[in-house]
Amino acid sequence: MEKIVSLQNSRVKKWASLHQKKYRDMYGLFLVEGDHLIGEAEEAGVLEALIFDEPCSRYCENMFEVTPQIMKRLSANVSDVHMIGVCRKKDQVSGSAKRAVLLDGVQDPGNLGTIIRTAKSFSFDAVYCSPDCCDLYNEKAIRSTQGALFHIPVIRTDLAPLIHELKKEGFAVTGTSLQESCPLSSLQKQDKMAFVFGSEGQGVSDKVLEACTNAVRIEMDGFESLNVAVAAGIIMYAFRG
Amino acid sequence: MEKIVSLQNSRVKKWASLHQKKYRDMYGLFLVEGDHLIGEAEEAGVLEALIFDEPCSRYCENMFEVTPQIMKRLSANVSDVHMIGVCRKKDQVSGSAKRAVLLDGVQDPGNLGTIIRTAKSFSFDAVYCSPDCCDLYNEKAIRSTQGALFHIPVIRTDLAPLIHELKKEGFAVTGTSLQESCPLSSLQKQDKMAFVFGSEGQGVSDKVLEACTNAVRIEMDGFESLNVAVAAGIIMYAFRG
Numbered sequence: 509m510e511k512i513v514s515l516q517n518s519r520v521k522k523w524a525s526l527h528q529k530k531y532r533d534m535y536g537l538f539l540v541e542g543d544h545l546i547g548e549a550e551e552a553g554v555l556e557a558l559i560f561d562e563p564c565s566r567y568c569e570n571m572f573e574v575t576p577q578i579m580k581r582l583s584a585n586v587s588d589v590h591m592i593g594v595c596r597k598k599d600q601v602s603g604s605a606k607r608a609v610l611l612d613g614v615q616d617p618g619n620l621g622t623i624i625r626t627a628k629s630f631s632f633d634a635v636y637c638s639p640d641c642c643d644l645y646n647e648k649a650i651r652s653t654q655g656a657l658f659h660i661p662v663i664r665t666d667l668a669p670l671i672h673e674l675k676k677e678g679f680a681v682t683g684t685s686l687q688e689s690c691p692l693s694s695l696q697k698q699d700k701m702a703f704v705f706g707s708e709g710q711g712v713s714d715k716v717l718e719a720c721t722n723a724v725r726i727e728m729d730g731f732e733s734l735n736v737a738v739a740a741g742i743i744m745y746a747f748r749g
Numbered sequence: 750m751e752k753i754v755s756l757q758n759s760r761v762k763k764w765a766s767l768h769q770k771k772y773r774d775m776y777g778l779f780l781v782e783g784d785h786l787i788g789e790a791e792e793a794g795v796l797e798a799l800i801f802d803e804p805c806s807r808y809c810e811n812m813f814e815v816t817p818q819i820m821k822r823l824s825a826n827v828s829d830v831h832m833i834g835v836c837r838k839k840d841q842v843s844g845s846a847k848r849a850v851l852l853d854g855v856q857d858p859g860n861l862g863t864i865i866r867t868a869k870s871f872s873f874d875a876v877y878c879s880p881d882c883c884d885l886y887n888e889k890a891i892r893s894t895q896g897a898l899f900h901i902p903v904i905r906t907d908l909a910p911l912i913h914e915l916k917k918e919g920f921a922v923t924g925t926s927l928q929e930s931c932p933l934s935s936l937q938k939q940d941k942m943a944f945v946f947g948s949e950g951q952g953v954s955d956k957v958l959e960a961c962t963n964a965v966r967i968e969m970d971g972f973e974s975l976n977v978a979v980a981a982g983i984i985m986y987a988f989r990g
Contacts, residue, residue, distance in 0.1 A: 618859065626979050628972040654974050731869045733895050738867050741979035742986045
């Protein structure tokens with residue numbers, strides 16, 4: 509265990525930089541707060557370091573006791589945070605993947621986090637986000653995953669080339685669209701399936717829809733309006749891994 | 750059309766009071782902002798009055814032009830609101846109702862609003878909220894309904910007596926629980942069905958579960974964790990009206 513008292517300490521500066529996306533991308537690391545999330549990170553084996561300013565109930569190989577001032581500098585919350593975990597991003601997909609979710613411009617961090625949580629619960633193997641999706645590693649998105657992001661790879665990438673790659677690997681890639689689509693209850697189960705969900709306002713872009721194998725819609729009556737995380741939940745449940 | 754210039758005007762005072770729950774309950778009215786929501790209220794016939802400070806694209810029998818100062822006083826947002834609708838709450842359930850959702854202590858306004866939106870999309874007839882659910886008429890909840898709350902009755906009431914009433918009317922009332930429950934895929938469709946969803950932290954309370962006809966769980970593998978609005982979406986889709 510190491511004790512750090514200076515805000516100028518190089519580790520403190522590196523950790524503080526993780527509040528910015530470019531440094532999270534550069535280091536492949538991000539911060540989480542709260543006992544539940546840190547416990548999930550520990551269990552998933554992605555906890556790189558543990559920072560605390562009060563006696564600490566969790567364990568990790570790299571433990572750092574810091575001053576309350578340093579804790580305040582590192583925390584995204586105003587008060588009452590006494591333990592922060594430094595976590596490694598999980599972004600390797602297993603070669604035997606059979607279920608994937610692709611997100612095309614999802615804007616709301618709560619929706620993104622909820623979709624990742626649902627994907628893990630229904631045994632999906634990966635979540636892919638287009639570059640214009642909101643950032644996954646902001647606090648609201650992380651909290652909405654309820655720790656699932658430590659257990660499922662989440663990868664930011666251009667969707668059209670990815671879809672061509674998935675199709676080559678034998679995936680049926682199904683877009684979601686109210687037009688020119690088959691109803692969910694008539695979509696056949698395949699060995700390898702990927703589903704694409706779009707942004708809250710616009711849905712899946714035409715360019716991405718064109719790259720897909722086919723398209724599906726959820727049957728509704730009259731008031732045709734579903735939140736994207738709810739729609740994703742219904743479809744992932746129907747074709748859970 | 751009437752023009753109002755004084756913040757002391759009695760109508761302005763009444764409208765401003767609608768930011769507080771007790772006055773919304775007393776008058777049976779609430780405020781909404783934005784063209785989309787006002788359009789939905791108009792279409793549903795629940796728009797009582799329209800307040801604006803710039804030329805207005807919507808119509809209603811009671812139109813009030815106000816000053817920007819009054820608009821600012823009435824709006825929940827900091828800027829850019831030029832039209833506010835005064836709406837009547839919708840809280841009468843049709844006698845021929847066959848699908849109902851019951852919410853036991855749902856805390857998050859976004860989840861509550863999303864469940865109402867989903868219920869309308871899957872042709873449910875009513876949403877009942879326990880007294881300890883969060884308030885429906887706060888801005889975040891209203892926005893999450895995407896206007897569905899103008900089209901489906903939402904009623905705040907004690908759930909245990911309601912469940913007994915629904916059972917007398919021939920409803921199968923199904924609670925959601927991970928324990929002592931049947932998997933969703935084996936639950937039989939009935940003519941009249943009601944589903945109970947619980948709070949984000951605790952789920953459905955024991956007292957309410959005991960009053961139910963039976964209980965159901967959504968099949969998951971390993972990481973058993975679903976957002977309540979996602980769980981509600983999956984079950985309402987499976988038994989849509």
